[in-house]
Amino acid sequence: MKNQKYVFVRVGFILSVFLLLLNVVSAQKKTAPPRPSQTSDTVRVVQIKKTNTFYYKTIDSVTQLQILSGNVEVWQGGTKFFADSVVYNEKTNYMQAYGNVHINESDSVNIYSQYLQYDGTKKLATFRDKVKLSDGNSTLYTDEMDYDMNGKVGSYKDGGRIESKQTTLYSKQGFYYADIKDVYFIGNVKMSDPEVALASDSLLYNTSSQVATFIAPTTIKSGNSIINTREGYYDLKFKKAKFGARSRMQDSTSTMIADDFAFDDKTGYGEAKGNVQYKDTAQGALLFSNRVFFNKTNKNFLATEKPVMVVVQNKDSIYIAADTIYSGLMKDLAQFKDGYIRAFDTVKGTKLLKVDSLISKDSSQQLQQDIAVTDSIAPVSVKDSVVAPVVTAKPILKKDSIVDNKPPPLKTKPTLVRSDSSNLLPKDSNAVAIADTVFQRKRSKAETDTLRFITAFRHVRIYNDSLQAVADSLFYSGVDSVFQLFHDPIAWSKGSQITGDTIYIFTENKKPKRMYVFENGMLVQSVKENAEFFNQIKGRTINGFFVDGELNYVNAKGTAESIYYAQDDDSAYIGMNRTTADMIDMFFKKRSPQKVKYTSSVKGTTYPIRQLPAEQKKLQNFKWLESKRPKNKLELFL
Structure with a gap:
């Protein structure tokens, strides 16, 4: 028994020495010994892979902590923990790490901090102090x-x-x-x-x-x-x-609101859809449409799906509706080449629009030629033309100035005046002043670069309290404030209707100031609807001037013809005069002819009101197109 006891003691001593040596070797390898419980679940259990120093610290009978310090590396599944020191409770699977903490998760996410609390069972970590996740x-x-x-x-x-x-x-x-x-x-x-x-x-x-x-x-x-x-x-x-x-996009000069936006900031191109509202605060213009292609950089846009553009002013804004409206800054007008709009040819699915009417024979180039050569407001002698739309209080009447077949003498206007009347109008008339100050005023390049132009295509309609118009296509320049109407245009001003192949409307302060019609121009006024009486003036070209939105003076050139109805002092119609001449000038007051002047090759006939031949009451190609006239601005949005 004694020898047997000695054997057991010796074996225990040898085992103790072996375990001590094993711990020393493990410490020298800087790797903590694996615990039996740590190998049972590599996903939930924390595994200590490397450390400089490792030891156990018993807190109480149920709590024992593992203390690791110096280049600590701990794993849990595919997650790696690094720190200067770690305190780990194996029983609760809870860990605290201090100093230069680093977690690498599946080689994709790296987290850094100076302190870490980690619940290995729930796999929840709390990082504090200079936290960084990459x-x-x-x-x-x-x-x-x-x-x-x-x-x-x-x-x-x-x-x-x-x-x-x-x-x-x-x-x-x-x-x-x-x-x-x-x-x-x-x-x-x-x-x-x-x-x-x-x-x-x-x-x-x-x-x-x-x-x-x-x-x-x-x-x-x-x-x-x-x-x-x-x-x-x-x-x-x-x-x-x-x-x-319903997003909003705005800058220093414009604002756009729409249900949906899509745009590319690199190119500046974009698209707005759904009840689009655009406001150009610099130019005083508004746009309403259901779809708009735009360029934020160039400040241009192409509007489709019921577009309506408004040239804003305090009391009498101008409304423009068409199937398609394009607008840009004047400095970019050079993009109009070969009859195409190229401003949006980079937008996929946007069809290029032909604007060949803008460069056709009846466009601005011909207008400049016509005005320079034949315009009646150019400085010419009194014998050749009336030089201003001015109505005298008491029209001049000379015995030798009445043409043949004149209407019966009246106590009031109208008066027929021959072209040799020397004291008809002063030379410094309104027309010359308008031409010098409005239509021919030069602007600086900086000013014209910021002004806007507008083009509209198909079913163009314009509404303004002073003037309404329809056409197939339109061009408007903010430089000269001129509306150019192409392909069967019709314009109305109060009780007057103007038609022709092409119509240019010059505006001042957003109101019509002058109208120029070339090729097949005709002006018609309804004077007595029930009797179908119409004042009419026709010519190859027609120049009309407005005062306060009212038609004040008309000049017709090139085989000009006129029909007007004379009234007595009681406004009763007493006769109709039909006359042809090379040029006719007609002055108006309160929408009625007050004075008519014929120049060269004058031929005319006056008919009593009760003896009007039906075939003489209308000039050739007469059309009364009131049904096409926009009645109010709201109908342009329908």
Whole structure:
């Protein structure tokens, strides 16, 4: 028995020495010995892989801590933990790490901090002090972050920022989803980028695609533009965006609102859809449409789907409706070449529009020639033409100035005056003043570059309290404030209707000041609807002038013809005069002819009112087109 006891003691001693040597060797290899419980579940259990120093510390009968210090490396499944020192409770599977903490998760996410609390069972980590999370695309910085290893979701509550290449996003709270690279920012969200700045209450951002998705009211500054939206996205990589929920885009000179926006910041091209409203504050212009292609950089747009453009003024704005409206700055007008609009030929699916009417024979080039050579307001002698639309209080009547077949003498107007009347009108008349100050005023290049032009195509309709018009196509220049109407245009001013192959309407302060009709011009006035009486004047070209929106003077040239109805002092119609001449000048007061002047080759006949031949009451190609006249501005939106 005694020898047997000695054997057991000796064996125990040898075993103790072996275990001591084993611990020394393990410490020299800087690797902690594996625990039996640690090999049972490599997913949930923390494995100590490497450390400089390792020892156990017993707190109480149920708590024993493992203390690791110096180049500590700990694993749990595919997650690796690094730190200067670690305290690990094997029983609770709970760990605390201190100093230069680093977690690498599946080689895709790296998290850094100075302190870590980690629940190995729930796989929940709390990082504090100089927290940094990097996924290869961006880096998250914050002072404290919780991270769920199971769902791979990180969150912070006391402010954090993400830096992705040249983009920085900040928010009060945030959630980072490592699997899909999404960050959900909440509270006082701000984003800065060399080309884009953003502010919002909530934002979703993908660090891989660099796409910011808006889920709350958001303000975006891109270049000179400020965008307000609460729905959509912005691609920071490709500089493309799409917004919904009635977004607004504005800069120093314009504002656009629409149900949906899509645009490319690199090119400036974009599209707006759904009840689009555009306001050019610099030019005093408005646009309403259901679809608009635009360029933010060039300030031009192409509007389709019931567009209506408004040239704004205080009391009497001009409304323009058409199937298609295009508008841009005058400095870009050179893009109109070979009869095509090229401003939007980069937008996929946008059909190029022909504007050959703008460069046809009856366009501005011919107008300049006609005005320079034949315009009656040019400085000419009194014998050749009336030089101003001025009505004298008491019209001059000479015995030798009455043409043959004159109407019965009247106590009041109209008066027929021959072209040799020397004291008809003063030479410094309104017409010359208008030509010098309005139509021929030169503008600086800086001024013309910022002014806008408008082109409209198919079913053009214009409404203004002073003037209405319809045509197939239109061109308007902000430089000279001229509306050019092409292909069977019709214009109405109060009780007057004007037709011709092409009509130019000169405006001043948005009101009609002068009208020029060339080729087949005709002016018609309804004077007695029930009897179908119409004052008419016809010529190859017609020049008309307005005073306060009322037609004041008309000059017709080139085989000119006229029909007008004479009235007595009681406004009773007593006769009709039909006359032809090389040129006819007609003056109006209160929409009625007050004076008529014929020049060269005058032939005329006067008919008593009760003996009017039916075939003589209308000039050739007469048409009364009142049914086509826009009655109010609201019908242009239908």
